[in-house]
Amino acid sequence: MRPLATQAAAPADEAELEQFASGLRRRYSDDEILAELKACAERIGRSPTMREFVRDRRTRVHPQTVIEHFGSWNAAKRQVGLAPRRFATRDELLDHLRALGEELGRIPTTRDLRERRAAVPSKSLYWHTFGSLSNALREAGFDVPLGEERLERAVEQGARVARRLRRLPRFADWAQASRRDPKLFTEWQVYRLFGAKRGAWARFQYAVRSRLLAEGVRVESDGRVKKSYPAVAAASAASRARQKRRSSGARTAGKSASVKVRSGSKASRRVTRPSTSASKQPSGTSRARKRTPA
DSSP, X not given: OOOOOOOOOOOOOHHHHHHHHHHHSOOOOHHHHHHHXXXXXXXXXXXXXXXXXXXXXXXXXXXXXXXXXXXXXXXXXXXXTOXXXXXXXXXXXXXXXXXXXHHHTSOOOHHHHHHTTTXXXXXXXXXXXXXXXXXXXXXXXXXOOOHHHXXXXXXXXXXXXXXXXXXXXXXXXXXXXXXXXXXXXXXXXXXXXXTSSTTHHHHHHHHHHHHHHHTTOEEOXXXXXXXXXXXXXXXXXXXXXXXXXXXXXXXXXXXXXXXXXXXXXXXXXXXXXXXXXXXXXXXXXXXXXXXXXX
């Protein structure tokens, strides 16, 4: 028996179709979707892209559902306080930098952006929008040094680190120091400032050595730095000079006094010279012996 020919599907009513489809899929509230977004960001440690959101196996919502509820992916992320990573307006990027600067109390760095990936746009987005992070920081109102100012600051920081380490800092030394002190340039920033090619770090060390020598600090050929206290040495030298002047003045005054005594009269000499009559005067016992007959 031949199967009955299937009839062509009749066009469905749009309203009825929408009602049918809504009954098949689970309904999520806005709060549930935002909670899914936030949980995903906490798990991966940054603001998720749609691809990362799909790859997260613990996520129950599809990105398309998020878009249907909030109009766009980034609009949903803004609702939960997550920064758009690939698409953000220029003003939004600047506002993020200003807010981060207020939180830190200083100029934000690349490391700060990397450590706050869940709430702050990526460095690459700033580079794509402004050409560099420095340009974005200047446009946000931060006082970012240019060219020679950055070189001068790097050398000044290098001299300070060298004094603490008692040697010219190596690349690994600087990486460790910059992790402890966020105000320092990173090791890669210093590397780029001095040419970003082979020998760049040696040029930086040479500049630091020249600065230390100019400040009176001794630097050995192997890079060891001899601790010195130029301020203390200067004060000590000044103190020795004052003592020398005082002692010289005292000797001069003594010589002039002795000249006056020698050039005076016999009476003045008698006054200045110690009297010897008491020592020559015989004692009472000796006088009595002289008067007693033998």
